[in-house]
Amino acid sequence: MKKGGDMRKTFTLIELLIVVSIIIILMSMLLPALGKAREKGRTILCAKNAATLGQCLNMYADDNNGYYMRNCAESNYNQGWYHPSASTFPSYYGNKSYYDMFKVNIVTDCPSREVGYGASIGLHIDYGYNYEMSLKKISGIANPTQKITFFDSNLYFCSTNSASSWYWQSGILPLVHNSGFNAVFADGHVKWNRPSQIQDSNFLPYQ
Numbered sequence: 001m002k003k004g005g006d007m008r009k010t011f012t013l014i015e016l017l018i019v020v021s022i023i024i025i026l027m028s029m030l031l032p033a034l035g036k037a038r039e040k041g042r043t044i045l046c047a048k049n050a051a052t053l054g055q056c057l058n059m060y061a062d063d064n065n066g067y068y069m070r071n072c073a074e075s076n077y078n079q080g081w082y083h084p085s086a087s088t089f090p091s092y093y094g095n096k097s098y099y100d101m102f103k104v105n106i107v108t109d110c111p112s113r114e115v116g117y118g119a120s121i122g123l124h125i126d127y128g129y130n131y132e133m134s135l136k137k138i139s140g141i142a143n144p145t146q147k148i149t150f151f152d153s154n155l156y157f158c159s160t161n162s163a164s165s166w167y168w169q170s171g172i173l174p175l176v177h178n179s180g181f182n183a184v185f186a187d188g189h190v191k192w193n194r195p196s197q198i199q200d201s202n203f204l205p206y207q
Contacts, residue, residue, distance in 0.1 A: 036178075042111040043177040046152065047190045052107050053127060053150045054184035056092035061138045068149075071134040071157050080156040082108055082125050101125070110152060112176040128153025128172065132203050133186075141205045144186035148202050151183035152176070158203070 060069050073079040073086035084090050084097055093107040094100070102122045103109075110126035127150045133141075141147055151158075154172050173181050173195060183198075184190045186205075201207050 039112065039178060043182065043192065046110045046112060046177065047182045047192070049107050049110065050127060050150055050152075050182045050184040051188070051190045052093055054186075054188050054190070056089065056107075057149055058138070058188060059092055060089050066138050068133045068136050068138060069129075071129055071131050080125070081129050082123075082156060110174075110176070113174060125156050126153070126174075127151065128155050128158045130203050131157045132205055136205045138186070141186050142207060145189065146202055147186040147205055148183045148198070149186055152181035 057068060061067060069081055069087050069089045071081055073083065079086035081087050081089050082095070082101060084095060084100070090096070090100070095103075095106065095108075100106070101108075102124070104124060106124055108127055109124035113126050129150055130148050133147075133149055138144075152174055154174055158172055175181055175195070177192060180192050180194045182190055183193055
């Protein structure tokens with residue numbers, strides 16, 4: 001035995017298992033928090049996209065005698081507002097050709113979603129346009145701070161005719177942002193919402 005003793009100590013198997021267990025416990029505590037923080041960042045980016053669509057919509061109205069855009073092409077209902085052949089609206093946020101609709105990280109692409117409208121053919125259309133706003137004059141909208149124009153959606157448009165039914169019809173809301181969704185209103189502000197907070201009146205421009 002060395003004089004003064006050997007101060008070095010090796011880990012026993014039990015001590016090693018205790019350390020590993022502590023690390024696993026800490027990771028199980030931290031990972032959900034990190035996941036929530038990551039989703040919070042995505043929700044903020046989604047809100048930015050929605051705000052851009054709202055700003056572009058108001059710019060479109062300014063250039064078209066105060067009227068909002070049509071929901072789809074007159075001759076082809078399968079060509080929605082996002083399609084350059086249906087409307088000049090996409091040019092306001094930089095999509096000027098058919099191929100621009102397939103770009104990742106464009107304004108219509110929600111960062112929290114891998115599946116949206118047109119995903120089967122490579123489109124990135126994750127926001128719906130309020131059909132009730134189609135061809136409506138912006139100056140005639142009642143309570144613009146309460147009227148939705150764009151929102152997180154599995155479909156590129158939404159219409160409502162029956163009380164409180166819009167949010168569950170065809171599973172239209174993805175609810176990927178902590179069980180809620182982003183919506184932009186006619187005055188341009190964006191708000192995170194739960195489905196229970198929204199009424200049909202939020203979609204009807206003249207009520």
